[in-house]
Amino acid sequence: MIIGATGKIGGATLQLLADDRSADPLRLVAASRRPETVPARAGVEVRQLDLDTAELQGLSALVEAMAGIDRLLLITGYGVRMLTQSKVAIDAARIAGVRQVVHIGAHAAADTTVVHLGWHQLIEAYLAASGMAFTNLRPTALMQNLMLLIDVGGVRGTDVLPHYLGSEPTSWVDVADVAAVAARVLRDPVPHAGRSYGLGTESLTMAEIATLLGEVTGRPWRDEARHPDRFLDAVVAAGADPVYMECVRNIFVRTAAGTLPDLNETFDTVERLVGRPAITMRSFLDRHHQQLS
Ligand SMILES: NC(=O)c1ccc[n+]([C@@H]2O[C@H](COP(=O)([O-])OP(=O)(O)OC[C@H]3O[C@@H](n4cnc5c(N)ncnc54)[C@H](OP(=O)(O)O)[C@@H]3O)[C@@H](O)[C@H]2O)c1
Numbered sequence: 001m002i003i004g005a006t007g008k009i010g011g012a013t014l015q016l017l018a019d020d021r022s023a024d025p026l027r028l029v030a031a032s033r034r035p036e037t038v039p040a041r042a043g044v045e046v047r048q049l050d051l052d053t054a055e056l057q058g059l060s061a062l063v064e065a066m067a068g069i070d071r072l073l074l075i076t077g078y079g080v081r082m083l084t085q086s087k088v089a090i091d092a093a094r095i096a097g098v099r100q101v102v103h104i105g106a107h108a109a110a111d112t113t114v115v116h117l118g119w120h121q122l123i124e125a126y127l128a129a130s131g132m133a134f135t136n137l138r139p140t141a142l143m144q145n146l147m148l149l150i151d152v153g154g155v156r157g158t159d160v161l162p163h164y165l166g167s168e169p170t171s172w173v174d175v176a177d178v179a180a181v182a183a184r185v186l187r188d189p190v191p192h193a194g195r196s197y198g199l200g201t202e203s204l205t206m207a208e209i210a211t212l213l214g215e216v217t218g219r220p221w222r223d224e225a226r227h228p229d230r231f232l233d234a235v236v237a238a239g240a241d242p243v244y245m246e247c248v249r250n251i252f253v254r255t256a257a258g259t260l261p262d263l264n265e266t267f268d269t270v271e272r273l274v275g276r277p278a279i280t281m282r283s284f285l286d287r288h289h290q291q292l293s
Pocket residue numbers: 003004005006007008009010031032033034037049050051052075076077078082085104105106107138139140141142145
């Protein structure tokens with residue numbers, strides 16, 4: 001079962017597993033608050049599941065939705081409710097008899113003081129104490145965030161890449177690589193039980209990304225450093241959770257100040273687990289630059 005199957009990472013993982021023509025196909029279940037939004041795919045069962053219902057209604061609907069599930073990919077969204085959503089998902093999975101949970105967290109130093117990165121670590125600790133087998137996947141910044149930067153910055157069509165990181169580099173990973181690792185672990189979970197994998201594949205400054213965009217599009221892209229408060233104001237005005245997004249703003253502040261070197265780390269997880277080189281930013285931009293223009 002994939003919780004978060006309509007999202008970026010869960011959707012890409014579901015697609016990979018559904019396309020997998022291995023001799024031993026998995027029985028796939030996509031969970032969503034709104035099952036009608038899950039694209040119909042051969043071999044994928046869709047079940048209704050809303051992690052926010054547990055506070056008023058208890059765990060029984062979640063346990064029922066997880067009936068017969070052996071492995072769970074747990075992904076929640078960008079809000080403080082991720083804490084309680086993940087707790088009830090883990091509790092329900094344990095009661096339903098799930099054997100292994102693969103959790104999408106976020107990479108950070110073990111003693112990070114960035115609040116939402118700490119939340120992911122608390123969820124990992126709760127999962128580890130659940131008695132179920134677990135695997136933690138910890139992405140750094142998703143390359144797909146570039147689309148958000150263009151939209152939040154209100155600069156579509158101008159060949160400007162607005163950002164909030166100053167001149168410091170940070171670590172990036174394509175959702176397709178996160179999904180490839182998740183699919184590999186879900187297909188063959190036992191060797192990955194009890195393991196945590198960092199998932200950042202390339203360190204780049206925003207100026208370097210603007211240069212790559214220029215090479216890919218043949219147009220003179222430039223980066224434009226802005227104050228992180230402008231990001232927070234814009235995403236909250238657009239309806240995002242202010243508590244979570246303050247944490248993102250604080251990551252920008254600290255990255256620009258050079259006090260978060262852990263978020264610039266890269267890993268060979270994709271090569272080791274998937275058996276191919278990780279997707280470079282250049283190749284990501286080759287495939288997606290129209291979505292940035
Ligand atoms: N963006 C980054 O750079 C980055 C970096 C590191 C880690 N991460 C982590 O990645 C995760 C987000 O992954 P993503 O970008 O793939 O997310 P996403 O595209 O925003 O999708 C979020 C998913 O969560 C599901 N969801 C939300 N509330 C739910 C609820 N109450 N019950 C059941 N399902 C619910 C949604 O499903 P329905 O709407 O269909 O119910 C949706 O499929 C977060 O934990 C974030 O911290 C992100």
